[in-house]
Amino acid sequence: MACRGTCCCGFGPVNEDNARFVMLALLIIVYLLCGAAVFSALEHPKEKQAKERWAQRFEHFSLKHNLSKNELEKFLRYYEEANIAGIRVDTLRPRWDFTGAFYFVGTVVSTIGFGMTTPATVGGKIFLIFYGLIGCAATILFFNLFLERIITVLAYVLKSCHEIQRRRKGVLPHDSRRDSSNTGGNEADNLAGWKPSVYCVMLILCVAAIIISCCASAMYSSVEGWGYFDSLYFCFVAFSTIGFGDMVSSQRAAYESQTAYRLGNFLFLLMGVCCIYSLFNVISIIIKQVLNWLLKKLEVTCRHCPGKPFRPRRNAVVPGHVRTRRVISIDTDAVNDSETDGRRLSGEMISMRDFLAANKVNLAIMQKQLSEMANGHPRPSSSNNRQNGFSGGVGALGIMNNRLAETSVDR
Structure with a gap:
């Protein structure tokens, strides 16, 4: 990992977060x-x-x-x-009737922005600025809340599968919760602390994205007349909100079963964007693991830097030789709980908890809620959160809430 003190390159003090940021850049x-x-x-x-x-x-x-x-x-x-202005050689549907305008605002708030339809009047452009500011923020919040719920479902399903597997192997009794309440069995305690693998969640989201894309591509290739590979290309460009605009669905003046097709187009776009957004968030965790691995490899070089010897900071993610390595998993404990008893150093490469705690990205709050549902025994929120009213929130909202909570507590 990066060393603390002055770097030999002359860039001043270096810590783990700065090194990770520079490496990623x-x-x-x-x-x-x-x-x-x-x-x-x-x-x-x-x-x-x-x-x-x-x-x-x-x-x-x-x-x-x-x-x-x-x-x-x-x-x-x-x-x-x-x-x-939307005039084409081929006959296309009106761009600015109500249905065309609804399609346009959908591409605006979802940040897809195909570019097939754009406002031409000064009033339309000014209104778009304020409309998009609120609409995009609300949609991003919706995507974060969707991610929260999809992780909840996955955590519950994966925990149930893990519990069934342990029962079949005879490790866990068939009525584990009742037995654990009476005897406090270690098996049930271990199961309560079980966390789904990040890689398993990524695989499930990837399979879901592929299934949605394949089904949507079959619809687009048959209705729009595109090739199947071109339809897959359109699905990725649209679902990832890249939105080049070279291929845009539902642009003809008329279709067979037009209402059903436009409804299917809307649903596929909604499900695809939500699924790819969730997949991107999970892949970012894998990228973080790669960064940690690279920084670990560069640790030998950083030891030659003058200054203080390397000492991991609180809330830092450090290599496996500092602490015993564990299974990579999505940790669903609250960040605020770790604040009360000191942040532990992670030896895994890397758990969801360490990733989120190290960067104060409070998807950990989301995962805490989902893990509580999966484990069946929710834990009370911390007193600081209750007192200051900053509990909850995911993504950028979670970051803001935590920072406000910390500032309020400090004061």
């Missing part, structure tokens, strides 16, 4: 450079061919119809303006 830059190189190699030749083909067609058309290039270019600019 460098990896993202490298990732961007590699992506740019790959896409440039794949797409640039196609772009050059299309440009040459267009120049030949433009020249041939101007000669055939005896039109000057300036007049033809002016006409094409008029068409580009009409295209921005």
Whole structure:
């Protein structure tokens, strides 16, 4: 891990969080450079061919119809303006009737932003700024709450499967909770402390995303006339809220079973975005594990830095030699509980609790609630939360609540 004190590179004090931040920033830059190189190699030749083909067609058309290039270019600019306003050669549905506007605001608040429909008036652009500010924030909160509930369901299901498996092996009695209440058996206590694996949750979300994408692609390929691979491409671009706009669903003026198709399109987009959003959050935990592994490998180099020897801070995630390694899992205990008895050092690579506690990202609150439901015995919230009213919250809201709670307690 990073050492504390002054770094040999001359960048001043270094701690684990700063080292992790710098490492992630460098990896993202490298990732961007590699992506740019790959896409440039794949797409640039196609772009050059299309440009040459267009120049030949433009020249041939101007000669055939005896039109000057300036007049033809002016006409094409008029068409580009009409295209921005939603006018196409093919007959498409109205962009700004109620259904078209509803589709547009859906792409706004979901942050997909296909770009097929954009406001052209000054009033529409000004209204979009305020509308999107509130709508996007509310939708992100909805995605966070969806993630909270999907983790609750997964935690309950996985715990039930684990309990059934232990009963079949004879490790756990068939009426474990009653027996544990009477005898306080260690088996039941161990089961109560059991946590679902991060990798298992990621696998389930990945399978769910694949199933939704495949079903949606079958619908789009049959209704829109796209190829199946193109439909899969559209699903990822839409569900991940990238929203290039090169392919957009439900844009024709009429479809067979139009109402059913538009309802299916809406539901697939909603489920896909929620599922991919949840998957991205879980994958971010895996990325954090990779960063910890890389920083552990760089620890030998950092030992040569002058300054104080490496001492892990409170709330730091440290390598396995500092503490006994454990199974990677989603820890569902509250962050506030760890505040009262001191934050433990994590030897795992890495648990959900350590990841969230180290960065004060209070999806841990979400996971606490879901684990309580899975274990069947909710724990009371901490006194600080009750006194200051900052309990609950996930994602960015959880960060804000915790910071406000800490400030209130300090004062």
